[in-house]
Amino acid sequence: EPEVTQTPSHQVTQMGQEVILRCVPISNHLYFYWYRQILGQKVEFLVSFYNNEISEKSEIFDDQFSVERPDGSNFTLKIRSTKLEDSAMYFCASSELFNQPQHFGDGTRLSIL
């Protein structure tokens, strides 16, 4: 069964550095999402992306964050000037159509030191 893949599985970065988290959504899916889960807390929505543009973003997704679909297969989340509180699991998800099941990757554990 097709799946969403995320790399790396674990990223350790010094505070203030930039990180790029990578995702390969399921190939025929059109809607892409990023979520994060701080340890012990709820999964939180960050951003949704459709037709090469952001369709929705949460209050968390400020100027520190950006997303990009640089080619036909990858979907990236860039976090600039990382802070300690950015430490979390970051999940990518995709769905074939709006209002269809979202399929999640296994996540990238981001640790900011």
Add this chain to the structure above:
Amino acid sequence: KQEVTQIPAALSVPEGENLVLNCSFTDSAIYNLQWFRQDPGKGLTSLLLIQSSQREQTSGRLNASLDKSSGRSTLYIAASQPGDSATYLCAVFAGNQFYFGTGTSLTVIP
């Protein structure tokens, strides 16, 4: 703002029991509700999706119901097995995003 609550936070049952997990949400204007399973250190696995116009969905030993007007959903697991041990999350899709509950941690004791 949509708030999603799950009760109980943790549940421990002997193998073979039937069980019910509860989810409530504050705003009935949703497109769908999805139940997920999360294993430690892993991503979310979709179990069932109920569209806002539907009342229930079934997959194997799982049955999910939705009462949109009262803001409630239940996930029924029949004949529980140790392999069902995981955290179960419900999420409502509204606007263009999911709102997640805090999850129910289920332990099925052999």
